[in-house]
Amino acid sequence: SDRAIMTTGSGTTAVESMIFSLTSSGDDVGAVTFGEFGDRLIDSLHRRGLNVSTLNMTENDVLTEDDIKDFIVRNSRMKSLFLVQNETGNGTSIHDMRKITMAAKNMGVRVFVDSVSAFGGVPINVRDWGIDAVATCSQKGLASVPGIGIVLLGEEMAGMVKARNDIPQYLDLGISLKFLSKNETPYTPSTGSFNALREALRILELEGLEKRWARHHSNAEYLRKSLKLSKSEILGNSNNYSDTVIAFRPRLPVKDTIAGFASRGITVSRGMGKLADSIIRVGNLGIVTGQDIHEFVHAYYEICGIHESSIEEEIPPDSMPDPEIMNLL
Template identity: 30%
Template sequence: MSQQNPVFIPGPTNVPDRLRRVMDMQTLDHRAPDFADTFQPVLAGVKRILKASSAQVMLFPASGTGGWEAAITNTLSPGDKVLAARYGMFSHRWIDLCQHHGLDVQVIDVEWGEGAPVEQYAEALQADSNHEIKAVLACHNETATGVVSDIAGLRNALDDTGHPALLFIDGVSSIASMDFRFDEWGVDIAITGSQKGFMLYTGMAIVAVSEKALQAMESARLPRCFLDFRDMLNANAQGSFPYTPPLQLIFGLSESIKMLEEEGLENVFARHHRLAEGVRQAAQAWGLPLCAKRPELYSDSVTAIHVPDGFDATALINHAYAAYGVSYGVGLGEVAGKVFRIGHLGSLTDVMALTGISTIEMAMHELGYPIQLGAGTAAAQAYYSKTRGELRAMAA
């Protein structure tokens, strides 16, 4: 089977040839003095992408899950209370990780397809008059449901209630694809990974940390070693790592930042919005509802689409892969078998998106879905054709 088809999972994403060439490199000495010449500008570049001039950025050989663990173990102590909402599989998994570390998690359960419930966060913070809650956790973009949340609203909830809790945000499937404003939103720790909007291979957790969060290290008593912020920062200050770094990924990240800034961040965000809207137009033409409940919740990096009653979304995904060698995201957790996900982030164009739309449309047709063959593809084509000039004008 040909391996040339693009993937439409919401990460890992397609790796551009330009980045593959950069990462296809001979081993270098990461203790050599000139390693810092590449490494330190990468940290500065990540700050620009996150709009995080006030943050310290650290790179750990891990996935985004390692970033979650780094966030809590460096700032919290056993038994500390954290506030989190569960509105998808990844918000659920972060809650589970906290519970495994002996934290007292106050969970706000929300229907999957909704976003972070700002008002309920505010009520919980207001009720916490003794400030027992030490951190507030949320996923900016819930990858399982295709829902984006209002992080500025969470910061306002903290500020309006005068609550001193830290604000930790999972930006794994949003950062470098959708607008993320670390400084403006008052984020204390933001987490992403190399394999999503940065278009690299999996294997590097990218963590941005505020001064307030760094100060919390002084009293934090959860055990940590490999993910210790202090060890990493001390080594980074010397242009080095406390252990062997993911060298190829760091060189790839340097080139990825160049690609994003050459395109222009606002153009990157506009491209993702346009790709996403084409997918949403296709879903509407198929007569299939999105998992996200309202337009203001629609993600620009992944769309989760409900299948009709009596159909199995997992069987659809398996058929698309078996018949056409194209991968899509399966439903997870509460929406397993009920939705399929089309990832449209990272290295993707409207031509590639049309490939994904038309292929899943053929798979649905072959499995007897009540859709008109070609309807979704035509709707996306019409939208991309109509908006092609707008995107070109932005890039000019």
């Protein structure tokens, strides 16, 4: 059956456990990058000693089923395909995940997904889409505290994980699977983080996965509409917008905008690398409510000196979790 392996660490622990445990040095693999985290994934693939074919996309591009079919046909030795579902670096996301992963699987290529900043917040279905493995972590879409990297193995892959002798024990999912069969972890777990994750999963179950996805989408749309009304340019386009990280070019310099948010008790991130001085990134993950977005937009309008009465939007009703969820927090 399929398996969920939890390791004390971060999303990177999960992504690299997946890469190092489920490939062999010298394998031909393909990878798609839209930015910083796609590039990090590719760096890890090289560190594993894989022969990597890359498909380079930008925040303006939309990855389609046909792109993937072409990519696989052009690289016919490809055994595995690596995708980053959500690119935190520039706020883009792969919308056609279902079609893309199923097309690759139908062409005999294994599919591995870095869903660190997506899983729980937007749709992905390891079982129904036949995905071989997905990497995520405790503190993003699952809305818990940091401390746990998670690898979900599809049924077929769980049965194929081999003993390794050329990768660190700590990242060896073969060792983890043996201990999982005894309901143990191979190394001392961060017990506090495990207990917190159990509570977070109870809250997720109470909200319902599809309602959570709808809430993230509604909140993201609400934020984007409000940013557009303020004439701030959003990175990406309607076919690749991320619902969990919204990236935009602020009207004032990035530094001043961050300081303005900070003085109002709101933390935002600047861009990474070349985008450091040109964009702001807003996290919309876990238990973020429409009210939170409303307050964020209000603060942004104030920072920019925009008269909010002319452009303020109504909070969409499906952007709020049920009161019973809010009472638990």
